[in-house]
Amino acid sequence: MYGKYNRTAPLPSSDCRSVGHSEPQGRGLRNIHSTFLVRAARALERRWLPATCLVCRSDATGTLDLCDSCVACFPRIEWASGADNTACLGCGAVSAARHLRCDGAGRPWCLACRQRAPLFRRTVAPWRYAYPIDGMIGALKQQRQRAIGRSLGLLLAEELRRVAATDALQPLLPDLVMAVPDHPARRAERQFSPAEDIASTVAGALAVEHASGAAIRVGDAGSLARRSRAERALAIRGAFRVDDSVFRRHVAVVDDVLTTGATSGELARECLDAGAASVELWVLARTALDA
Numbered sequence: 001m002y003g004k005y006n007r008t009a010p011l012p013s014s015d016c017r018s019v020g021h022s023e024p025q026g027r028g029l030r031n032i033h034s035t036f037l038v039r040a041a042r043a044l045e046r047r048w049l050p051a052t053c054l055v056c057r058s059d060a061t062g063t064l065d066l067c068d069s070c071v072a073c074f075p076r077i078e079w080a081s082g083a084d085n086t087a088c089l090g091c092g093a094v095s096a097a098r099h100l101r102c103d104g105a106g107r108p109w110c111l112a113c114r115q116r117a118p119l120f121r122r123t124v125a126p127w128r129y130a131y132p133i134d135g136m137i138g139a140l141k142q143q144r145q146r147a148i149g150r151s152l153g154l155l156l157a158e159e160l161r162r163v164a165a166t167d168a169l170q171p172l173l174p175d176l177v178m179a180v181p182d183h184p185a186r187r188a189e190r191q192f193s194p195a196e197d198i199a200s201t202v203a204g205a206l207a208v209e210h211a212s213g214a215a216i217r218v219g220d221a222g223s224l225a226r227r228s229r230a231e232r233a234l235a236i237r238g239a240f241r242v243d244d245s246v247f248r249r250h251v252a253v254v255d256d257v258l259t260t261g262a263t264s265g266e267l268a269r270e271c272l273d274a275g276a277a278s279v280e281l282w283v284l285a286r287t288a289l290d291a
């Protein structure tokens with residue numbers, strides 16, 4: 001599966017316009033609103049018909065609702081020293097290689113993380129928040145296309161296996177996985193949590209405990225869009241409570257998108273205050289630093 005990322009076959013732009021449509025997988029049965037009937041219909045579809053790629057609608061491959069060509073065209077962030085478009089291990093910031101310095105194990109760190117130790121022992125973000133990932137995450141969150149969370153979660157799990165296998169200093173996966181919790185009002189409005197879906201998929205694929213409910217959101221910071229890094233950090237302060245299941249355990253915090261890291265950083269701080277041994281951050285995508 002890792003080989004998919006190395007393929008260079010271009011994705012025909014006309015094939016990609018279906019991202020964000022409310023019925024990405026077509027086939028009629030998707031309009032049934034009964035939960036039971038939808039599940040039964042999808043089980044039959046998956047059993048007897050090939051899955052459809054969520055991006056281009058051609059036949060999907062493997063266990064994903066995606067085809068190899070679309071996955072190969074995802075805007076990948078490198079995780080290797082010496083390459084441009086490389087992510088800092090601590091904060092996930094994407095930089096040109098000249099702005100990063102590698103430690104003795106060849107792991108890249110940005111200037112800010114070298115000057116002050118980051119909250120996260122490791123940040124893994126496989127893709128930039130760019131086409132088609134941005135549209136897919138938007139469809140997951142706004143149109144409840146939960147198949148997107150499952151497929152991207154499975155790809156994130158593959159990336160995590162690769163990272164853990166190549167990280168000479170931190171080769172082990174954490175003890176438990178938790179999603180950045182939504183505010184209860186937001187969750188009730190959506191009727192599901194995108195980050196919780198991703199965390200559940202990743203934890204299942206990696207056979208790591210999924211600590212659903214270990215963290216709750218007690219404050220509503222409102223939308224953090226269009227706020228500066230400092231404003232976001234101030235608004236999110238004290239927004240989480242974490243139970244004692246994290247005590248002396250290595251924790252992975254999961255979210256869909258990483259922007260400034262204010263929200264996930266606040267949850268990490270709460271985990272460390274509750275006695276977590278370490279916290280790492282797993283996200284699907286990283287926005288540009290100045291977002």
Ligand SMILES: [Zn+2]
Nearest residue numbers: 053056067070
């Ligand atoms: Zn495709």
Ligand SMILES: [Zn+2]
Nearest residue numbers: 088091110113
């Ligand atoms: Zn950094």
